[in-house]
Amino acid sequence: MIIAEQKPFEEIKGLIAEAEKVLVVGCGTCVTVCFAGGEKEAGILATSLRMTTKIDGAAKDVSHTTVQRQCEWEYIDPLADQIEQADVVLSLGCGVGVQALAERFPKAIVLPGLNTAFMGLPTEQGVWEERCAACGSCILGLTGGICPIARCAKQLLNGPCGGSQNGLCEIGHDTPCAWQLIYDRLKAQNRLHLLMEIQPAKNWSTSRDGGPRRIAREDLRLAAQVSE
């Protein structure tokens, strides 16, 4: 899922400083699961903003609502009236959610309340780790199910660099060396020969380097169905 965290409160206050009426929009999917922008967080943030702006002597009218998914038109279309009445919309969705609101309601000033961090999973309660970088050309079959694009600080494809020490990456912060993990797993599976193959230069055109990406499935498109 997409992992995000709320921006510092002072930054959020700064973002909405010019507005009188603020609508906080939470999202019921990924950011709910990672406790960053669900119904509960939207409610707490709206209350906090009401309280702090009142204490500061310029109380704002802050309301909140949460949709099941901020990244699909059908879930955000019903917000039209509420958005119409707000000076600014503070989205607690991921970057996709923020852009969906801005795209669907082009007159609205939509602001991000979260920093979208990565695609990952909770490894323990309260800890999330990156797992996929969406490079568009999956090599997990060669690397024991551990992604060096997302998890190696240098995105290496041919084994660990000289900075791997005691299972940790040279960048510190107790970051595991992805290639140590790959090595250990392939060794346990008797598949170390995979590491001896020289992986050629990667085609990054399927990644962000190829520009904004788009998938169009003709088998699923309504226009295609109509034309049949």
Next chain:
Amino acid sequence: MDASTNGFKSGSRLERVLRAGHYAVGVIALQEGLEPVMQMTCRDRNRLAMQSDLLGAYALGLRNVLCLTGDHQSFGNHPTAKNVHDLDSLQLIQMVVGMRDGKCFQCGDAIKGAEPRFFVGAAANPFGDPFEWRPLRLAKKARAGASFIQTQLIYNVPRFADFMARVRELGVHKDVYLLAGIGPLKSPGMAKYMRDEVPGLDVPNEFVDRMTAAADGIDKEDKKARAAAWKKEGIKVAVELIQQVRQIEGVSGVHLMAIEWEEAVRPIVEGAGLLPRPEPEPIRTAA
């Protein structure tokens, strides 16, 4: 630098802190009559920039290139920079060798005109983890086409000897010229820093102890005398390390990394009995 060395590596403080471009420094070294080894890292350049630099460097007379992954930018003075890592060091070796032997760019397009004919080197860290992977990685670099290898700084000679035993088992020592990395310690503080803070280095405690003991009996206030005693010991240690690694089968030579202490190079080379240096063959121009 003077005639005490046969190569001069245009590195920049472990690749961490911003310095003049490697090939510019290499050209200056060339003008000074040295034979530079240009470093190239994957951190800051994509495949286009690297090939462009290789063509330019070759046109300016450089003939040796050391292909490195590069230290992570978080260690340097621009920790908020975006890194590149379009290629890794193995793929960089393949690319330089491909330009030379395949006469084509990485994309497959033929190089029209003279191709850059670099002598291609790579790095090896015998002390990185996983330990048993290190000789295999070296073998992989040799297979990619590297002709010479410069190792990480060596202080733990027994562990390096274990690494070399495995390298010989794989037969890789016959495919590459392996240069053991030697660096003089300047002070106990430097020894401790390298022991504790530099990833991928293995500095046994005995070297910290030796460096500390070197200034025993010298007044703590006499900083000049203490520094001189440490430097003398550091050079002595480096000379001993050279003598030890040269006994190991498969080691073709050493490369000295006198970090911010270039004056140490001559006394070390001299102390190791490696002077005068043989005259290098003149650099051949493209066929």
